[in-house]
Structure formats: structure tokens, C-alpha cells
Amino acid sequence: MHLNIGYENVKTFPTWFDEGTAIFFSGSGAKHVVEDFNGSYSTAPSQDYQQYDLNFEYLEANLGRPRMLELIKQSIDQRDYTVALRALHIADYSTLVSEARDWQQKETIKWIVFWILGILDVVWIIRLTLPKAPRPYVTCKHCGYEVDNRTFQHQFCTQCLKKL
């Protein structure tokens, strides 16, 4: 699905904006159909299209979806693709690309940390629910001697020889 930019306007928008909005609104960034050199079609994601998609994900993450949609509408109305970039004080396309990549790296790290913490939580809960290991020693109520638990089955203190 492409936005109704219209042919007369297309030339005023760079590919990353035109294709990026199209991918973003169709959600097909990961499996955009790419025509290869043989003229056959593959569904392998091209790096360019992944980047276009990432750019708009980054804009959405920073602007919020309603504001982003408003700025894209303004961009189209004013035929000025820099509207959304200026809202984030991004000077040019290469800055957008590097900021979007930095953002993606941080998101990836956050995601990894989230999962590590989640796994640790699960391990902690499992440990809490496991029965506690028996104490290795039992205290004799008569003499206070710490009797090795392995001898407890005899039911007599190995120190005072009284019944435990």
C-alpha cells in the first residue's frame, strides 16, 4: 500500500521517504518483495528496505504514532519530507540512518537484558518453590552436639548416646 502522494509529487520525495512510508504502513518491511538481477522475485529483505523500515520505526518510537502520522501528513501537504526530521532536530538523511541504527542497537540490548532478567526471575522462582535441602546436621536436644544427619537414622546422639 502506497500513500496517495500522487505522481506529480513523487519526485519531491526521496526514495527512503516514499518507500519508507509505504513499508511502514503496510508492515511489509521484513518481507518486501525484491526483484533481483535475473528479473525473478524473491521475498528476501533488502538492506535498503530494512533501513527504510527502521527509519520509520525510529521516528515512531520518538514521536509517538499520532504525532508521527500528523507530521507525515504535514510532509505530504507541504511537499517537504524534512518535517518529521526537523521535529527531532535531525539534520539530514545520514543522521537519521545513524540515529536509527544506534536506537536499534540500544533496543536490542534492552531486549537482551529484559530476557536475561526474566530468565533469572524464573530461576529464582523455581529455587523458591524447590524443597529446601535437608540440613547436614541435627542438634542433639540433650547435649547440643551437632549430630551428622547421616547418622540420624540410628536415632541416637553419637556424643551422649541418648535418644534424639
Ligand SMILES: [Zn+2]
Ligand atoms: Zn547428645
